[in-house]
Each structure stands twice: as C-alpha cells, then as structure tokens.
Amino acid sequence: MTFRVLDPTPGTAAPLGQLAPRLDTLQGKTVGFISNGKEGTKGFFKHLDQILREEYGVAKVVSRTKSNYSAPADAHIVAEIKGWDAVVSGLGD
C-alpha cells in the first residue's frame, strides 16, 4: 500500500535577516553590544570591550542591555543600531 503524505513543515526557510557588509577594519569604528542581561554576559562583554579597544583599535563601544532576556531587543535599542558600525548580540547564557 502506498501512502501519499504531506510535508508538516512550512516548506520554505524562515525569513532571515541578511548579514550587513563585513567591515574591512575595526580601527576607529563604533561597536555596539546588546546583552541579554544574564550574569555570564558581564565578564564576557567587559573582556571583549577591552580586546576591541586595545587590540583592534575600536574607537567606541556602546553597551546596551535588553529589559527582558527572553524577548527581542527593546525598540529603543534597535533604533540605536543604525549609529553603530558593528553589533555583537545573540549571546545567551
């Protein structure tokens, strides 16, 4: 007996954002951090801040923390992204 059965998935990939063009250099750039606010992010971002400034010549690091670590970034944080050259986000526990 042949069964003709249906695909239970959307069939197309979920819409994804596109990566921004890669930077040639971090020298003199502004980098934003979007933290989910969990304890483990504090040390990580502090260390990353230091590396970016001291080893890669980043001019400015802007740190922002989401108000709810399980939800998307707050609108006012997303609005700020336009003023940054790069963003570090999506980090969890």
Place this chain on the structure above:
Amino acid sequence: MQLASRTYDADSISAVQELYHSNGWTDGLPIVPPTREAVEACLEWVMMPPDQLIGIEPVRGLAITAEKLAINAVMAGCLPMHFPVVVTAWMAMMQEEFLMHGATASTGGCAVLIVLNGPIRLELGAGGTFNALGNSDRATAVIGRAVRLCLINLMDVRPGAIDRSTLGHPGKFSYCVAEDEEDTTWLPLAEQRGVPKGASSVTVMAAGAPRQLMNEWTTKPEEILETFAAEMRANLRHYSIHPGNYALIIPKQLREHLQAAGWTKSDIAGFVHERARIHRREWAEVGKGAVVRDRGDSVYPAMESADQLLVVAAGGPAGGFGAVIPPWLGNKSHAVTLPLGVCVDCEPPKK
C-alpha cells in the same frame, strides 16, 4: 480543497515512519500518516480553508496556517473533532503576552500546559479524573502532542535548534488536562478568567513540570493550602524567584475538604498569595548565597497578585495529593485563555 504542502510517496507504514523520523519531523514516537484525506477532514471540521491564517508568530514573523496545523495534528493522532482545540491553543500561544518564542526556546525547558474547560471536554472524552496529569485519555494526549509537533515543525523548536532546553520535562511530549467541572462546586478556570459560562475554552501556560505534594492528615483548608504554598516556596528557593502564573491542581479528596468549608477558588488564591513568598536571604540556605547580596530582607511573592493563580479541579477520586505547576520564568510569559469558536475569514483574536 487545494492543499499547498509538498507530498511524498511511501511504500509502507514503516516507510512513512522512517520518512518522518529521518527528516526530524517527529517527537521520536510513531506518527499517524498525514494524508490529504485526513488533513482535509480536520479543515472541514473547523470550516477553514487551508490557507486560513491562524496567526503570525510575533518574534520571527512566521505565518501559521490552518493546513500546517492540521497536518501536525493528524500526525499527533488527532481526529477532526480534536482540531478546534489545537487551533485555539495556537491562537492563544501567539498572543504577545505568552512570549511563545522565549518560552519555547529557553534553556529553562518549560512545556505548554493546556487546560480545557467547557462542553468540549465531554464531547471529546477528555478526562479530568484518574491520572489527570498523565496519560488519562486519548483527547488530552493527542491535543498536547499536536501542540508540540506544531512547535517542532512550524517553528523549528527542535532540541538543539530553537529549543535550547537544558533538561526539558516529560510534559513536552504532551501536557494537557481537562478540568473536572462536573465534580466540583468551583467556577471553571476559564470562567474565573472571564470566559462566559458554558463556553468551551483553552488556557495555555508556559509551565514547568508538576511538583506533586501530599497532605492526608488534615481537613482544615489553611493546613491543606499551606502544603501547596510550601511547595511554591520551595520552587522560589530552588528554581526561580520571579513571580508569575502558578497552577494548582487539586484532586477530589483535598477539594472536598476545601469545598465543605466554603472556600472558593478566589479564597484559595488569596490565602496562597499571602503564604507563598520568601525572603531573598533564604537563597543562602539552598546554596545560592552568592546572589543574596545586600537584599536579604527583600520579600518575593510567588505571584504579583492573587489572580495570577490558576486553580484547577482535576485528579482521581482518592488520594490526598495535589500538584503545583510552576511558571517557566515568572511574568516573562502570561497564561492566556481563549474560547473556542468556528472562525471563517476572521482576524486572529486580539485580547
């Protein structure tokens, strides 16, 4: 009826199973082959065209259609008569306050608890008595499973993909309970939450595993409920200090003592709200002293207000047991109750 989904041909029932398992489309258990006929029967039951938009998942903007819900419902073992509950559960889960993405992706590993109220329970044979939180009956088993398979297949909530649960719990296979409305004097949960009397409804809650308790040695409401409150305090100490929706499952034996004393669900909620709270310093007693800091005297209630407690009459007739079902992460997600309705060409509901 024009279905949009891609089809596959499989030579045997075993081949169907391997097709679905190998594509990661199951929860690990065998599925019912979702044939065109079975899926169309579900859609006809709810009088929805296949492309009926049930809602847009708020975070990633995924469109959830009736056809895809029906395919997954059939796979879970649903009959057409079960499908309206699955549709309504999904409508409820897509309300913003439920925070579906966070709740289903979190390392916290919660499941979607579904509580059924109203006449639909009796029509489906959904049992709210023996083994109420376990494998009590066909309807609650397949409805809960359908919700999970939809998460897996429509939102990629697969372990290691979107689902980042550290542990999860067995309710992630199926977590559905019908309230035992016929054997209680209490208002049904849905009516307590504003649904008109007599309407069938679905309540969804982002929920941890049930924490079972027992107190067979008193008939006093205050003492019975102190045991429930103590279990909630344990959750505040051992798991999360965040306040939010908790559910209490109260079976007949304990329920009768409370009812005999004239306690309503509101009375219960008021008492428990006062008792289920801890000082932050208590965290030091359970190995979490590092986060007490200088706030040891701060008081943390399990709920922000008494109406956050979901009291459900369910369970077998004998045994002084009860259960506390804790929230995934307090108020990050709010329980949502929606009545069932046949919806043709209507917009997804707004609360």
